[in-house]
Amino acid sequence: MPATAERTEARAAWLLSAPALLGLALFLALPFALAVALSFTNLQLGSPLPLELVGLEQYARVLADARFRQALGNNLVFAAVVVPVQTACALGLALLLHGRLRGRALYRAAFFLPVVFPLALVAVLWVLLYAPGPGGPVNRALALLTLGHWTPRDFLHDPAWALPAIMVTSIWQGVGFQMVILLAGLQGIPRHLYEAAALDGAGRWARFRHVTLPGLRNPLVFTALVTTILAFRLFDQVRIMTRGGPAGATATVVHEIFEAAYVRAQAARASAMTVVFFLIVLAVTLLQRRLAAHRRWAG
Amino acid sequence: MRGRMGALARHALLLALAALYLYPVALMVVGSLKPDALVLPELATWRGLFPREVSLQNYRDVFERVDFLRFLGNSAWIAGATVVLGLAVNAPAGYALARLRWRARRRVLAFALALLVIPFEAVAVPLFFQVSWLGWRDTYTAQIVPFAANAFSIYLLYSFFLDLPRSLEEAARVDGAGPLRTFLLVALPNARPALATCAVLTFLTQWGSFLWPLMVTSGERVRPLPVALAAFHTLPPLAWGDILAFAVMMVAPVVALFVLFQRWFVVGAAYTGPRSGQSRGAAQRPQEGRPDDV
Numbered sequence: 367m368p369a370t371a372e373r374t375e376a377r378a379a380w381l382l383s384a385p386a387l388l389g390l391a392l393f394l395a396l397p398f399a400l401a402v403a404l405s406f407t408n409l410q411l412g413s414p415l416p417l418e419l420v421g422l423e424q425y426a427r428v429l430a431d432a433r434f435r436q437a438l439g440n441n442l443v444f445a446a447v448v449v450p451v452q453t454a455c456a457l458g459l460a461l462l463l464h465g466r467l468r469g470r471a472l473y474r475a476a477f478f479l480p481v482v483f484p485l486a487l488v489a490v491l492w493v494l495l496y497a498p499g500p501g502g503p504v505n506r507a508l509a510l511l512t513l514g515h516w517t518p519r520d521f522l523h524d525p526a527w528a529l530p531a532i533m534v535t536s537i538w539q540g541v542g543f544q545m546v547i548l549l550a551g552l553q554g555i556p557r558h559l560y561e562a563a564a565l566d567g568a569g570r571w572a573r574f575r576h577v578t579l580p581g582l583r584n585p586l587v588f589t590a591l592v593t594t595i596l597a598f599r600l601f602d603q604v605r606i607m608t609r610g611g612p613a614g615a616t617a618t619v620v621h622e623i624f625e626a627a628y629v630r631a632q633a634a635r636a637s638a639m640t641v642v643f644f645l646i647v648l649a650v651t652l653l654q655r656r657l658a659a660h661r662r663w664a665g
Numbered sequence: 666m667r668g669r670m671g672a673l674a675r676h677a678l679l680l681a682l683a684a685l686y687l688y689p690v691a692l693m694v695v696g697s698l699k700p701d702a703l704v705l706p707e708l709a710t711w712r713g714l715f716p717r718e719v720s721l722q723n724y725r726d727v728f729e730r731v732d733f734l735r736f737l738g739n740s741a742w743i744a745g746a747t748v749v750l751g752l753a754v755n756a757p758a759g760y761a762l763a764r765l766r767w768r769a770r771r772r773v774l775a776f777a778l779a780l781l782v783i784p785f786e787a788v789a790v791p792l793f794f795q796v797s798w799l800g801w802r803d804t805y806t807a808q809i810v811p812f813a814a815n816a817f818s819i820y821l822l823y824s825f826f827l828d829l830p831r832s833l834e835e836a837a838r839v840d841g842a843g844p845l846r847t848f849l850l851v852a853l854p855n856a857r858p859a860l861a862t863c864a865v866l867t868f869l870t871q872w873g874s875f876l877w878p879l880m881v882t883s884g885e886r887v888r889p890l891p892v893a894l895a896a897f898h899t900l901p902p903l904a905w906g907d908i909l910a911f912a913v914m915m916v917a918p919v920v921a922l923f924v925l926f927q928r929w930f931v932v933g934a935a936y937t938g939p940r941s942g943q944s945r946g947a948a949q950r951p952q953e954g955r956p957d958d959v
Binding site: 372374375376378379380381382383385386387388389390392393394395396397398400401404459462463467468469471473474475476477478479480481482483484485486487489490491492493494495497501502503505506507538546595599601602605606620623624627628633636637640641643644647648651 | 672675676678679682683686687688689690692693696705706708709713753754755757758760761762765766767768769770773776777780782783784786787788789790791792793794795810811812813814816819843844845848869872873875876879880890891892894895898905908909912915916919920923924927930931
């Protein structure tokens with residue numbers, strides 16, 4: 367290629383990518399760098415103290431903060447429950463929808479529908495479903511299931527029930543997303559593997575165990591870890607349904623970041639929390655890459 | 666599950682699950698049409714789904730109590746402008762990274778891919794300071810401009826252009842078209858599936874965005890629907906019929922889009938598959954813009 371053409375192409379490439387690169391640099395890379403930088407200072411908006419570097423002090427404070435630890439614990443519990451339950455439900459639905467089935471697109475649309483709902487709307491809707499007293503739909507359903515042995519409660523104001531209530535809401539909203547990905551994964555498993563397994567005399571369970579599950583390895587790893595990351599990003603439902611209460615029972619890391627930065631104007635403290643939050647998400651992402659690297663199922 | 670009985674049992678199970686699953690949505694729609702005083706008392710009875718009388722009074726109340734059309738307009742403008750601006754900046758970048766030969770290509774690509782791991786919540790606080798410093802608080806700009814350039818959209822478009830057959834572009838080149846013309850007139854029109862996927866993902870994210878507008882808007886002037894709903898839901902007097910009417914009107918546009926363009930929503934979801942995997946063509950990814958029988 368002649369040198370001029372090469373230069374034209376390079377110039378065109380810069381021209382085409384400059385706006386996007388500028389946007390990413392200004393609104394993603396720069397604020398991220400800013401968060402890291404601020405986390406080593408004592409910046410508190412409106413404070414008379416002079417700005418100075420305080421090293422790792424903010425991190426020490428954040429990690430010693432009982433409320434932040436409670437929030438981190440809530441996120442961990444949330445992930446530990448929601449990820450397996452939601453994945454199992456999504457897998458069940460995907461298996462039900464897989465194979466010859468009339469009206470599959472309709473069923474899939476039904477289960478996918480809440481995925482397109484704004485989380486704020488889902489949260490408000492479930493506040494209604496968790497209405498206290500025997501007239502609340504969830505209380506009513508539990509009374510029916512236990513043949514009347516259920517004492518109606520105010521889920522969102524009950525320290526023991528508030529977090530589980532938010533978990534159920536999140537699973538309801540998110541299971542369709544996982545289902546769609548697992549369904550695509552199921553459709554990607556070569557049919558001849560099932561035929562070969564059947565020829566070898568494998569029963570339904572053996573085929574599921576030795577063909578379906580290994581074939582779904584990557585989609586399963588992917589959906590489980592995306593859901594884990596979403597569990598750590600939990601905010602909207604908490605803000606609307608409980609504001610982190612009662613007594614911190616539903617506080618989450620992002621909710622704490624929001625409160626520290628926005629309500630208490632603790633810029634540096636919130637930045638340190640942000641960095642801790644990012645490191646958790648990064649760890650989960652790296653774990654996913656490592657697990658997904660062992661691909662090559664079935665050749 | 667072979668045979669007719671198996672198929673019937675499967676349909677019965679699926680219908681029951683779907684009914685249970687959509688029950689909250691049905692309660693929302695029906696509740697919005699019921700006399701306000703009856704919503705809560707009749708909620709868990711069969712009258713919750715089959716009301717005695719139906720009216721649009723709650724919808725009228727919403728328009729009387731708050732400036733709903735303003736919130737709707739705000740959300741539509743913010744989401745629409747982000748989609749258009751996003752495609753305008755991300756598609757050329759994806760093309761340049763996939764097709765053009767330039768020395769910094771690999772480094773730029775690595776930069777964009779590295780940024781994929783940063784969730785928005787990790788930059789929300791410093792971005793808020795930046796936006797305040799720029800004087801962008803309580804503006805549309807603060808809710809649009811920072812979300813135009815998107816590492817994931819760039820990655821998605823980059824993968825798409827990489828898989829596009831080169832023959833068309835080469836024909837254009839032979840006819841003397843430069844890289845810019847080739848991109849605009851040949852590559853871009855062929856990238857509609859990827860553009861549609863990016864548009865849907867961006868629109869959904871922006872339509873549902875809550876944390877950021879909660880931080881940068883203080884009045885109603887530029888407030889989008891999710892924040893307005895959260896405020897309306899705590900606005901006395903508590904009237905669930907009105908809240909549900911607000912919710913129905915807020916979700917109706919996305920549901921309409923979903924019904925019309927279901928295919929792109931589902932592809933969009935499945936497409937988030939390769940999000941953090943560098944190797945393309947993994948099992949997670951559906952065939953190019955061709956999900957099964959949608």
